[in-house]
Amino acid sequence: MGPISRECAASRDAAGEPYAVVLRERGRPQPVAVLNIAWAHGYLGVWAYDDQGRRTRELDLRRLEAGRLFLRHIAQWRYDTEDMAEFADRAGRVLVDLYPDGRGRKVSEPKGIGGGSLHTLADVPDERRWEPARTFGDWAWAVAMATEGRLSGVSLRDAPEAPEAVEESPNQRGPAENREHGHATAPGWRPPSPLRPRHLDEMFTPGTRFSPPDDHATGPYVVRVIDTGTLRLPTGRIVACDPGWLHPGEPFTVAVPPGRYRMQIATAACPSEHWGKPLRMEDVTGARILISDKPTAHWEMALRPGEDPRTLREDEFYGFGVDTGTGCFVDAAAAGRLTGGENTVPYDDSADGILVLDDPESGGNLIVYPSGMGDGCYPVWIGRDTDGEVTCLVADMLILRHQELLPNRSQHDS
Incomplete structure (x- = not known):
């Protein structure tokens, strides 16, 4: 696994094959955001990262209609200390699930798992549940959603032919880069898969x-x-x-x-x-x-x-x-x-x-x-x-x- 060219990424995009886009900024070893894309599965996943390289926000979008993406899931984690592990049980979190028929649910756990939770309806208007589909390479909107608009210093230029760093997996922290750029990588992940039948015969x-x-x-x-x-x-x-x-x-x-x-x-x-x-x-x-x-x-x-x-x-x-x-x-x-x-x-x-x-x-x-x-x-x-x-x-x-x-x-x- 490693960086791939724009042409290869565009080919995978058109064929619906999985690929990832890693966005970095100058002087920051951790990615700002990672996009996991697999159009054959109708899937676009976006992760935002903090300065410690921990994932802080997830968006799960699905292509249910031609020309539109549906925001199926939002998750956000709050780490109170710099040394708190990613997805630690003590990390506060909010989970939102949305459905095309207008339903939605929200689970808030301000003290993390086991610290009490509040279950409510998700009050998300219909215009925020759907996003227009974009063309290949137009990723700024998704990153802006994941980082809540914090895109200072991030470049969305195409990946160079021979980038200096290799991202081993979109959900792992790779080595630092000395210049700001975004690059596409071969997939070290797979799209979400519903439950599969097992042992039925x-x-x-x-x-x-x-x-x-x-x-x-x-x-x-x-x-x-x-x-x-x-x-x-x-x-x-x-x-x-x-x-x-x-x-x-x-x-x-x-x-x-x-x-x-x-x-x-x-x-x-x-x-x-x-x-x-x-x-x-x-x-x-x-x-x-x-x-x-x-x-x-x-x-x-x-x-x-x-x-x-x-x-x-x-x-x-x-x-x-x-x-x-x-x-x-x-x-x-x-x-x-x-x-x-x-x-x-x-x-x-x-x-x-x-x-x-x-x-x-x-x-x-x-x-x-x-x-x-x-x-x-x-x-x-x-x-x-x-x-x-x-x-x-x-x-x-x-x-x-x-x-x-x-x-x-x-x-x-x-």
Whole structure:
């Protein structure tokens, strides 16, 4: 990695390939600002640096429309002492998340992590949420936003053909330069990536073993795949939600042919002990609707109307919320009549926590299952075969998201 020519940077810009722009000023070894650009991902990230080389402000802009950039995220850190580490827990910070539909939230932590926080709506007018897209090389506006206008002494000239300094990574401090200039570098970073699906086939394969969590000597293994019954979908428009919610939400934008489909839940256990005695806690890791018998070739995130995956930041996802420790799948035609009542919480009705409710009016039904470790938010993944047809939908409880597959996948002793 190192500086690249203007021609190379312009070529990468036109192709949507990642590159970075580092802005420096005379006599200052640390960059004033760094721009990370990857138009294939619709992404422009801007970082501002203080005199100690610590990042103090972040802007995350997304190209959601032709000719305009949306300001998705603003973050700012305050370091009270010169020797405070970058992003130290004691550093005060403000985080703002904005969304194209006008929503926004602001989190203020004046004493840093653990020092109390204030959560409010983000009062940012629409004209400040959008910026006109600029041409290659027009970076002053973004740097001015990140540094709040403090651009004294900074040159935005093109990088020389043979700059004296090499920036190893946009998020690391490189060696000092003796003249002021800005230069483009090959990427030592990658654009923010939404949550990716992991182990969705393996979690439904009994005996599959995974690497142990940090606090366990033995990793989890798939114990059972339980048939929960037939899910009836009279319209094929699927809703995933907490069955106790009064408003189940909109169905996914991807529908399946109306019909009757097998539904399963998968469980995994991680051997442990309590007071010297062996203990095996078994948790639901996922629930799936089997649409076809064809193998899944690729996965995509299930979305509801208005959800735009281009706005997701690192490891973020759209999912369904859970407050009762249970989730469900249900057809949209039956959702309003079957959710929101006390009878949707299975309690001890089933040893596996499964409950099936029928809606004679629509012909659909609702199948309730335990939601992994309990309350939270969980993504649903849509599987497709090589022809692009839907093979299944999987509600992922995220229990296995950080684990790795082990080569020995034989059935664990139970």
